[in-house]
Amino acid sequence: MTYYAALQLREIGRSSLSAVKGVNKFLFFGGVVAVGVVSAIFASLALLSEEIFRSSIQSSSYIPFILTPAGLVIVSLLTRRYFPNAKSSGIPQTIAALEMESHQQRSKLLSLRIAAGKVGMSLLALLSGASIGRGVPTVHIGASILYSIGRDTNSSSVELDSRLILAGGAAGLAAAFNAPLAGIVFALEELNRSARHHINNSISTSVILAALLAGVVAIIILGDYHYFGQSEASLNLGSTFNLTTISAVIVCGVMGGAIGGIFASTLIHGTRHITPLLIKHPILVPALCGVVIATAGLLSDNSSFGTGYREAHAFINGSYSDGNLASGFNYSIMKMVATIASFFSGIPGGILTPSLATGAGLGAGFAQWFPAELLPAMVLMGMVGYFAGVVQTPITAFVIVMEITDNQQMLLPLMATAFIAYNISKIFCPKPIYLLLAESFLDSDARDRRDHRKAIKESI
Template identity: 45%
Template sequence: MRRLRRLPLLSPRQWRRRLIFWLGAVLVGLVAVAFAWLADGAQHLFLRAVSYEPLLVFILAPAGLALSLALTRWFFPGAQGSGIPQVIAALHEPDPQRVGALLTLRIAAGKVLLTLLGLASGASIGREGPTVQVGASIMHALGRWQGLPRPETIRIMVLAGGAAGVAAAFNTPLAGLVFGIEELSHSLRVRTGSLTLTAVVIAGITAILAVGDYVYFGVSHATLDVGPGWLAVGLCGVAGGLLGGGFSSTLLHLPRAFPKVVSRFAARRPAAFAACCGLVIATIGWASGGTSYGTGYEQARMLVEGKAGLPDSFMVWKLLATVASYLSGIPGGIFAPSLSIGAGLGQWLSALVPHAPAAAVVLLGMVGYFAGVVQAPITAAVIVMEMTGNHALMVPLMATSLLAFLVSRLVCRRPLYSSLAKRFLGH
């Protein structure tokens, strides 16, 4: 009986750990669904307010961003930004205490609340990056509660929680698995891969049971035959790599290029600086007709489905608003805004490639820009394919993503998330 109890399939201890792991995946799925619902509500609340009185944005945006940053610094330090760099730092931090400081449930709660505040203030941010940190924090807390002795086991749970967060946020299980391996862990290990896959599947099933099966950006049936239309692959790959790499390089290096007066002002009065960023966001929103606010989900879906109504300048306004939102220091991700910017890039480039269907060029622009920003080509191709349900474009998407990745490395030598993660290591 003792020997039988030591077998992995019969060990009570192993089964207890499995149940805790599965419970964590279910919780990640439920939290991701609730977060998505609340984020949509916060964004709609803001849009209703500014539709009633457009000038109200010049009050809501500065005040909301200043309050968000003040609460971040006072009560939720470590919740700023996307959340993905914190998870990467936690996976590579050798000190368990520092890992715990990056992934507390308090930070996770603050991440959700302050991201909602940012969306209710008109900031150009997304909820997907924060969902990664929230998922990793939930799994880390369960691992600590379980009393897992090995730091390596805790890291596996953190990785699985982050990947499950992506899968549940986008309803993209394959992209969640690839993201965990390619972007978070930077390595493939059999045990890690199997546990991550389990968490992704459970979280994905939980999200589907809660809201039903759906395709994030709607189903796209666009195709791209071999021929002159493939010029769009090279065009979107190069343009997406240059623009996405330039965006990442801007986020990394622009604060250092500020004049000394601006740098001192941002350091001494961060909330006031965030309010100034809010004024910039309000001005951009006013100039763009309100298309630059929020996640950009509605605009990207319009472009994917081929609906008219968005100006060609949407991409520029959305990019500027996303840069201003990030520089403010408030919690919020760049996943969804980057995808919408990429869709706008594809819309603009479609006029230069008349032999390619405009709907296909929109998807190629989306994957090209996103791959240029995150420098994770497999994740970019898979996530766009799953979010649009378009398997026919898989080869052009992969080719565009790889080309954009190579071009982006010429502009920004180090990946954005990995570079930001180094700022959290040792803090």
């Protein structure tokens, strides 16, 4: 990736200068470098936080019943008091900011303070055993950093702000997973869903440059690596097992899409009911969520805590066993429960890595119905199917799994799985989860503006 990225940076270097017009070039490049540095440091600290938690519960599986509820209460209260718009993954805030037209509105969702809160509160949540990811929050962090830089320029505009937000989001995801292509695709497929924003050459070039440069910076700090290692899985759709392999793709696509869609729908509808309760009972709700997470951990041999990176890596590389990791289906169920509880507690944290881990477990579970040689391939297809079902970004789903496992030979099966899952998911969750969650921030902003206009009229 390093050599390729360097070549691409040289090729697009000149055109990129015009793509970032309107903002000081050094500020833009400096901001992207900052995103890469922050993402790399965040990744290292997140791994350390998760390991500290796992070490603290070695003596007893019942320690989380005290540590996790207490930790979630503290993180939830701190987030609500000091960083109210740093909660959840941050992608809904980023999408909502793209829809807003004034600095005052956008600054409520994107700022350096929010970025700092995102990092700090996510680390505290991982220290408490919450089932969250650190990859997607870097989208919010990256968007906040670049937007804050653009805001200080005299020539700032809605178009420039949107370009910087998209570029920052792409840079954050690229640096978090050492996956520049996934960062680019995610920014253009997920963050740019709105019909009000149209992809043009300047936006595309800014996004590409930011993702590549942030990825290179992260590599310099962390080294050149593949997030989940290298997978040698393959699936020959033209082999003598044609019907079997095609059936494997269909199962992972249909089941992954259905389960992912149900999971997304649960988060959406649950949030509408839990949020008022969280406001009314700011201590009780996070504490109960912590108890649920601790229970899921107890029932999964402590495997459902944290990001899910270690478990997904084990599934992908075939290094898991019933002795040290729960079976695929059991793990996936407990991981989903823990992730839902973490989400409802009002803490910052993403669902991307937990979703990939859940999907890996589902794929391993589905593989029990097929010949043993299909297991490695079905783990990857399970990841793609479930992730595409949850987020409904099929291209991002197969690109990110292909990139973080360094496996190009599974491209066609992963593509097929992703698009099957995407269409099945829409049956259970008609609108993408991040768009629906973004609406709550837009509705809140609309209420604030109405109240402001009303106050002005009353004062006249």
